[in-house]
Amino acid sequence: MIKVVFFAALRExxxxxxxxxVNENLTTVAELKAELASKSEQWQKVFTTGSLLSAVNHNxxxxxxxxxxxxxxxFFPPVTGG
Amino acid sequence: MTTENYAPEISIQSVDFNLADEVALLEKDNAIDGAVVTFTGRVRNKNEGKDVTSLTLEHYPGMTEKSLAKIISQAKERWRIGRVKVIHRVGKLAIGEQIVFVGVTSMHRQDAFAANEFIMDYLKVQAPFWKKENTNQGEQWLAAKTSDENKAAKW
Incomplete structure (x- = not known):
């Protein structure tokens, strides 16, 4: 079981x-991303356009x-703090 | 998630901070350091030609603290610095409000100047914060700037 969180523009x-x-066959972040993209046309669009950053356990x-x-x-867009 | 306590060096908060209080804390019982360098970032009234009315800041709790702690530890490896404090506000902020504070002390000024700028430059490109700009033409998430990437890459 993998917890996935989204932030900022991506979350919206x-x-x-x-x-x-819950999918034991997913072994990398890229595979997880492909799995998420396959959820719907909207998700496909969001995960294949623009640059997205990813973190695992806060790294x-x-x-x-x-x-x-x-x-x-x-998964989140490039950061813009400061 | 771990429950490390990053205080007193890092604070992510919605409430405002007081510059004089922060400087006092950096200086308290700290006779060894002759230099105190502080940076404060504020909400501008204009951005890329648009009139900004306010900003809304979101972050990734847990990762934010971890990321800032790593940046501070890198700064400590590179320069001889004493105390460090990083404050970043989240939530809705009006024009002129303070967003971010970085304070660094060192024996001599060069180390504190360099470390302060390094921490800000890295915070800009690595710490998971996002700004949404509210303007008279609607609201939008800000895009990351290549210039910030380039600046951080120079260290």
């Missing part, structure tokens, strides 16, 4: 802050990062 475009994915990672049950994976 998906109308979703958090969800849980910034790239798509090759492996994920395991219990991880928290976050």
């Amino acid at each position: 475009q998906l109308n979703c802050h958090e969800l849980t994915i 910034m990672v790239d798509g090759e990062q492996t994920i395991t049950s219990g991880d928290e994976v976050a």
